[in-house]
Amino acid sequence: MSRNNYSIGMILIAVAVVLLLGKLGVFHFLGFLLWPLLILVPGLLLHFLFFNRVLPAGVLVPGGMLITYSLMFFFCNLFGWHAMGYIWPGFIFGVAVGLYEFYIFNRDSDRNIRTVSIVLAVLAAALFLMMILFKVGIYLIALLLVLAGILIIMRKPRVW
Structure with missing residues (x-):
């Protein structure tokens, strides 16, 4: 397995996790709670x-x-x-x-x-x-x- 495939796979997994967390409302909750930052x-x-x-x-x-x-x-x-x-x-x-x-x-x-x-x-x-x-x-x-x-x-x- 080449390094290029490994990097692309990790990026795809990270994007999927971010999308799932966004769909579950995690980012909305954190934005709502932490905007005073x-x-x-x-x-x-x-x-x-x-x-x-x-x-x-x-x-x-x-x-x-x-x-x-x-x-x-x-x-x-x-x-x-x-x-x-x-x-x-x-x-x-x-x-x-x-x-x-x-x-x-x-x-x-x-x-x-x-x-x-x-x-x-x-x-x-x-x-x-x-x-x-x-x-x-x-x-x-x-x-x-x-x-x-x-x-x-x-x-x-x-x-x-």
Whole structure:
């Protein structure tokens, strides 16, 4: 058997496997689940180019934003897009991450950049806590009422 026949046979088998996997929906599932990689890879690439001294520190702002957003999209792909109702403050947090990275790794950065990034991070955290409180607040109130009732029942009564 010649090498040429062996190579052609392996190529035909590989094409058949790819076609079968495509027909079974494997590529559709992977594309549906892993599309945030299209956002994560450029963010990682910007960081890689900065740390190899190819690009200036300014690329860390969009790089940090892209990585943060891709992590949010992965989370939504895994747990459902209704979760975006809770984690939307992450878009503000992404800007804070990018600005903070710029402040840390740029020697000539102004302290105001750090202040803005911290304010944005605190704002994002406050909005996230507000969203959690609005979404599950009734359950928290119910839990506190049950705990208060148990404490009242368990408390030893004083002599009347």
